[in-house]
Amino acid sequence: MNLGAALKTRRGRFVLILVVLGIVALCGIGVFGGEKLPVISLAAEEIPLPFSLPFYGNHIPNTLPSTFLTMAILILIGLAYNRAQRQEGPPSRFRVAVEAVAEGMLDFMENAVGENARIFFPLVATFFLFIAVSNWCGILPGFGSVGVLAPHHAEETAVAEHEVEHEEEAVAEHGEGEEHVEMELVPFFRSANAHLSTTLALAIVSVAAAQYFGFKMQGASYLNKYLNFRASSPKPDPSTQKGMEGIISKMARGMEVFINGIVGLLEIILEALKVLPFSFRLFGNIFAGEVLLFVVSYLFAFVFPIIFLGLELFVGLIQGLIFAMLTLVFFSIATTSHHGEESH
């Protein structure tokens, strides 16, 4: 069928519109056909294990295999680059690509920070690569859909409706109650950052590393940011401090010392609280993206999820970039000395 010729005739256009609408309708037929919404759980589901691990016990959260997958991908790329670097001759395309990515990141960091970029580079680049790769792995086929059936743990969630093709409802009576043991699908893989533990771990490392770099670059005077019991105004000349003027200026300086001290102690609390926005920003973006993909795939099976998969690609990369950039900014704040003028 010649599309160009079909578009010219009125009947051809009519048929074409009918065909497109038919495809759209077919894609959306799941909604009206009575398919059920997939289970969306905020907490990571637990995969039951036949053996017992020391910390986790009988089950592991299903974001853990995703984390291992991401780590495996990054480590393999690193090892492959290491081997490619030893080869003679002109560099291969793989080597050029890896070097381009690394140089791009280093250039960006040198623009932002300056000469300390080389010291910060390993950690910040790792944050970016880990988060971006783990977010991208989360939209691979098989994530969230291939898994085992396990007894439904949470009783207080909203009604558990199961995916149609993977379910069997094992109904068992417990003693005198009417409860059923409903089985739910526990996927083997789930996007790694969709678990608050992963993002919290990354955020804690980021904030702790900022403190570490602060101490390393500035030594013990880094503590002056927090324990700041000195006045910010310069010490006045004693010859002008006579009588009432002297008393008032001493009181003013006393107030300054007091307020600066309290602000310094507040800084400690603020530094610790930085963990929360870091972790919740990443968790919220990725978890909301997962929910979005579930719901769109529930509504339209075939064509329209492509748009949202593209959105997820973009969001995953941007969130990695944001995390890395904010980490870099906090590193550079921690390593530049604050109060340039000391009043002694």
Next chain:
Amino acid sequence: MWPEGEASVRLAATALTIMVGVLSPAFAIGWIGSKAMEAIGRNPEASGGILTSMILVAALAEAIAIYALVVALAIKFA
């Protein structure tokens, strides 16, 4: 049509949370974008740095909307 009891309050709470929670970040991101556009218009050479800063600050503002979304989802699904 509507669920009864606790489920209906959950539904209403989820909707209200996300409704109110995205108002301020929407304005914030719009302001940031408009100021960035003005700055680029004045100084097209610096557009790279301005764009990077704009994305950074927009992500910070969007994080507030994400907090509201996380609370809404937590109300609905946990």
